[in-house]
Amino acid sequence: MKIEILCTGDEILTGKTINTNHSYMAQRFVENGFTVNWGTTVGDDRESLQSAFMLASQRADVVIVNGGLGPTVDDLSQEVAAAAAGVGLVLHEQWLSRMEGWYTSRGRVMPANNEKQAMLPEGAEFIDNPVGTACGFAITIEEARFYFTPGVPREMRRMIDEQIIPRLQKARGYDVFTKVKRFHTFGIGESRADLLLDGVEDLVEGGAMKLGFQSHFPQLETKLTVRAESEQSINAMLAPAEAAVRERFAPFILCEDDQTLEGTIVDELIAQQSTLSIMEMHTAGRVTSRLLNTSSEQHDRINRSVVSQDVNALRDAVGDHGVDSVICSSEAALNLASALREKTQSTYALVVLMSLIEKEGDQDGAADVYIAIDGSGENVERFARLPGTGEWSRLGAVELAMDCFRRFLLKQPVYQKIDFEQH
Amino acid sequence: MKIEILCTGDEILTGKTINTNHSYMAQRFVENGFTVNWGTTVGDDRESLQSAFMLASQRADVVIVNGGLGPTVDDLSQEVAAAAAGVGLVLHEQWLSRMEGWYTSRGRVMPANNEKQAMLPEGAEFIDNPVGTACGFAITIEEARFYFTPGVPREMRRMIDEQIIPRLQKARGYDVFTKVKRFHTFGIGESRADLLLDGVEDLVEGGAMKLGFQSHFPQLETKLTVRAESEQSINAMLAPAEAAVRERFAPFILCEDDQTLEGTIVDELIAQQSTLSIMEMHTAGRVTSRLLNTSSEQHDRINRSVVSQDVNALRDAVGDHGVDSVICSSEAALNLASALREKTQSTYALVVLMSLIEKEGDQDGAADVYIAIDGSGENVERFARLPGTGEWSRLGAVELAMDCFRRFLLKQPVYQKIDFEQH
Numbered sequence: 001m002k003i004e005i006l007c008t009g010d011e012i013l014t015g016k017t018i019n020t021n022h023s024y025m026a027q028r029f030v031e032n033g034f035t036v037n038w039g040t041t042v043g044d045d046r047e048s049l050q051s052a053f054m055l056a057s058q059r060a061d062v063v064i065v066n067g068g069l070g071p072t073v074d075d076l077s078q079e080v081a082a083a084a085a086g087v088g089l090v091l092h093e094q095w096l097s098r099m100e101g102w103y104t105s106r107g108r109v110m111p112a113n114n115e116k117q118a119m120l121p122e123g124a125e126f127i128d129n130p131v132g133t134a135c136g137f138a139i140t141i142e143e144a145r146f147y148f149t150p151g152v153p154r155e156m157r158r159m160i161d162e163q164i165i166p167r168l169q170k171a172r173g174y175d176v177f178t179k180v181k182r183f184h185t186f187g188i189g190e191s192r193a194d195l196l197l198d199g200v201e202d203l204v205e206g207g208a209m210k211l212g213f214q215s216h217f218p219q220l221e222t223k224l225t226v227r228a229e230s231e232q233s234i235n236a237m238l239a240p241a242e243a244a245v246r247e248r249f250a251p252f253i254l255c256e257d258d259q260t261l262e263g264t265i266v267d268e269l270i271a272q273q274s275t276l277s278i279m280e281m282h283t284a285g286r287v288t289s290r291l292l293n294t295s296s297e298q299h300d301r302i303n304r305s306v307v308s309q310d311v312n313a314l315r316d317a318v319g320d321h322g323v324d325s326v327i328c329s330s331e332a333a334l335n336l337a338s339a340l341r342e343k344t345q346s347t348y349a350l351v352v353l354m355s356l357i358e359k360e361g362d363q364d365g366a367a368d369v370y371i372a373i374d375g376s377g378e379n380v381e382r383f384a385r386l387p388g389t390g391e392w393s394r395l396g397a398v399e400l401a402m403d404c405f406r407r408f409l410l411k412q413p414v415y416q417k418i419d420f421e422q423h
Numbered sequence: 424m425k426i427e428i429l430c431t432g433d434e435i436l437t438g439k440t441i442n443t444n445h446s447y448m449a450q451r452f453v454e455n456g457f458t459v460n461w462g463t464t465v466g467d468d469r470e471s472l473q474s475a476f477m478l479a480s481q482r483a484d485v486v487i488v489n490g491g492l493g494p495t496v497d498d499l500s501q502e503v504a505a506a507a508a509g510v511g512l513v514l515h516e517q518w519l520s521r522m523e524g525w526y527t528s529r530g531r532v533m534p535a536n537n538e539k540q541a542m543l544p545e546g547a548e549f550i551d552n553p554v555g556t557a558c559g560f561a562i563t564i565e566e567a568r569f570y571f572t573p574g575v576p577r578e579m580r581r582m583i584d585e586q587i588i589p590r591l592q593k594a595r596g597y598d599v600f601t602k603v604k605r606f607h608t609f610g611i612g613e614s615r616a617d618l619l620l621d622g623v624e625d626l627v628e629g630g631a632m633k634l635g636f637q638s639h640f641p642q643l644e645t646k647l648t649v650r651a652e653s654e655q656s657i658n659a660m661l662a663p664a665e666a667a668v669r670e671r672f673a674p675f676i677l678c679e680d681d682q683t684l685e686g687t688i689v690d691e692l693i694a695q696q697s698t699l700s701i702m703e704m705h706t707a708g709r710v711t712s713r714l715l716n717t718s719s720e721q722h723d724r725i726n727r728s729v730v731s732q733d734v735n736a737l738r739d740a741v742g743d744h745g746v747d748s749v750i751c752s753s754e755a756a757l758n759l760a761s762a763l764r765e766k767t768q769s770t771y772a773l774v775v776l777m778s779l780i781e782k783e784g785d786q787d788g789a790a791d792v793y794i795a796i797d798g799s800g801e802n803v804e805r806f807a808r809l810p811g812t813g814e815w816s817r818l819g820a821v822e823l824a825m826d827c828f829r830r831f832l833l834k835q836p837v838y839q840k841i842d843f844e845q846h
Contacts, residue, residue, distance in 0.1 A: 007462075306729050
């Protein structure tokens with residue numbers, strides 16, 4: 001089954017809007033065992049649309065048209081679809097009622113031009129849109145089946161997942177169920193990850209599982225994509241491979257699937273009914289902002305955070321007004337962590353200090369990172385020298401500090417060399 | 424001149440990578456007075472590429488091919504271009520030497536498969552790539568001129584700006600120079616901005632200037648795009664419109680062109696040799712992280728920042744251990760700002776407090792934002808009720824706090840109603 005994705009709209013064509021709809025649709029098709037063969041982008045003009053529809057109908061079995069279903073004069077998808085199929089437009093009474101009801105329930109009157117959104121090519125198959133006023137539809141042009149979807153990403157996504165993919169699966173004549181299991185790690189580079197998982201693909205019979213990596217520095221995402229003929233068997237097929245990845249990667253695994261490192265930490269603080277105080281230096285306050293940007297309602301788990309570029313200002317913030325100035329060190333980090341936890345009465349304190357070693361001659365710059373955690377009657381420190389003094393070392397330091405705290409919380413070894421530090 | 428953008432590569436076609444190259448190229452063409460008529464995306468296979476090249480050559484005058492110039496076997500652009508033009512591939516000696524020199528200067532030996540990158544279709548026009556090993560080239564297929572560009576965004580961007588656009592301008596036969604002047608505002612909605620700038624387009628003669636808005640909530644970007652036949656006259660043409668926008672928008676203008684709000688603040692602190700301390704509540708520490716994420720080297724201008732979800736923890740952080748607990752108010756914000764400035768010995772202190780009013784029945788939720796600034800012998804406060812308790816009100820509160828501080832620093836009125844607050 002050859003699939004073409006045909007995106008319409010001047011905003012996409014002229015680059016004003018980045019075409020994330022194409023990538024969402026393509027990814028979902030590929031994950032469900034389909035192949036995407038061609039992508040086309042045209043603007044809101046009849047001639048281009050007509051030409052694009054005819055070309056697509058000649059080379060594809062399935063064409064997904066995105067956009068052009070709105071109420072304004074430059075929304076032309078229904079009109080051009082009808083012309084290409086050689087039929088007229090007819091009013092879809094039920095959709096008109098649905099739209100009117102939608103407006104009424106919000107205390108508004110439907111503008112007259114919305115009626116246009118209920119005009120579908122004669123003989124078209126109606127496709128529901130539960131979250132917007134642009135309904136979808138399907139129609140056959142030449143030999144190809146065309147599916148029309150709204151341009152609003154939220155509406156398109158639900159229609160692709162709930163309406164289009166099931167129809168394509170039915171048209172294919174056999175069921176293929178796909179599951180993508182994802183692991184997020186920190187500290188293992190892609191090539192080492194590949195070596196560590198040697199032979200894991202063979203744990204699922206018949207080549208039904210594919211292993212893939214995607215690097216989002218400083219994290220690495222490992223994907224196990226498995227295809228099965230029944231939904232029941234898919235978890236059982238995946239189980240041995242999943243277990244092998246957990247065993248070979250742990251404790252480098254930060255979290256799985258849609259979970260995040262920051263979410264893991266906040267959830268664990270909630271489960272333990274614990275609180276955390278933070279001190280950060282040279283990290284642009286990102287440990288704090290990441291933990292506070294989680295969707296959790298319980299942001300008061302983060303008791304207090306102090307950010308400064310000056311270790312002596314941090315010392316002053318915990319009430320230590322010593323005369324001699326201190327420099328960044330593991331000892332300084334441990335002292336700050338202990339004082340911070342005491343002062344703020346939180347369960348844990350996490351401190352990350354950095355000194356930047358500027359590039360000199362042939363010698364590249366580096367960042368010395370001193371992390372300390374105090375809590376539950378014990379404390380730990382972690383030192384690492386990360387290459388560079390810019391954004392990369394900052395990203396690395398933030399991730400390392402958060403990962404050390406995750407390991408501490410979950411009673412995993414805090415000190416374990418990572419691939420990104422200088423040895 | 425009809426332009427087609429033809430992006431190649433399995434990663435783009437299957438959605439693994441979002442196609443930002445198309446939008447960059449299209450935007451640059453449109454800004455320079457060209458029209459983009461068609462977009463095509465195909466994978467790394469000979470048949471699709473050949474077919475895409477032939478179709479593009481029939482409908483476009485200029486085809487920009489992106490990607491497929493790398494050293495690996497799935498990089499097919501040169502090979503298919505040569506086949507489509509009916510010529511062979513020949514070695515471009517100078518490019519081979521450049522690549523070898525590039526490797527030698529890094530103490531490495533060029534891998535043999537890189538030689539492939541110096542094989543160009545016979546008769547092709549060489550196009551330089553100053554920042555990578557994939558050179559570009561141009562060749563005529565049927566009636567259309569094809570320009571081949573690398574898929575690496577950084578390399579593509581320089582080639583489009585420095586090599587391709589000047590060639591297209593020359594081919595067009597007349598010069599069109601374009602300048603885009605941008606203003607970033609906070610507090611004015613798009614419809615009010617449109618009203619305020621009524622008649623501004625007419626200040627530039629002959630319809631040579633277009634006015635456009637792009638909303639990046641909570642900021643609004645206003646673009647003046649002017650086209651002229653000479654580079655010399657373009658600034659003079661734009662001047663009256665630019666002055667009118669400044670007059671009608673000020674003091675809502677945060678910054679212009681590539682400058683950011685946070686950059687404006689940090690630059691002004693540097694110019695004044697001043698420092699700032701910050702307290703934030705319910706903002707995920709984003710005032711701090713935005714100010715520290717600027718490219719400035721002088722991040723020590725941000726003296727200290729304290730983030731907490733609890734106003735009493737903030738009070739404790741400045742050494743005020745009063746027995747009664749305080750609640751969020753303008754008075755509390757002013758007191759905290761004064762104490763923070765004194766404790767940290769900084770020139771200015773900025774405090775943003777928030778109390779969230781949860782949604783109740785028909786009543787939508789809201790966020791009460793209390794901002795206070797202390798410094799230079801004066802202090803100011805700003806209260807606003809922002810609709811919603813989620814991400815939007817948080818974004819609004821962060822922007823409002825930073826904008827109040829910018830206004831204070833630049834001696835502009837701090838208190839001025841914005842379109843996004845409840846009245």
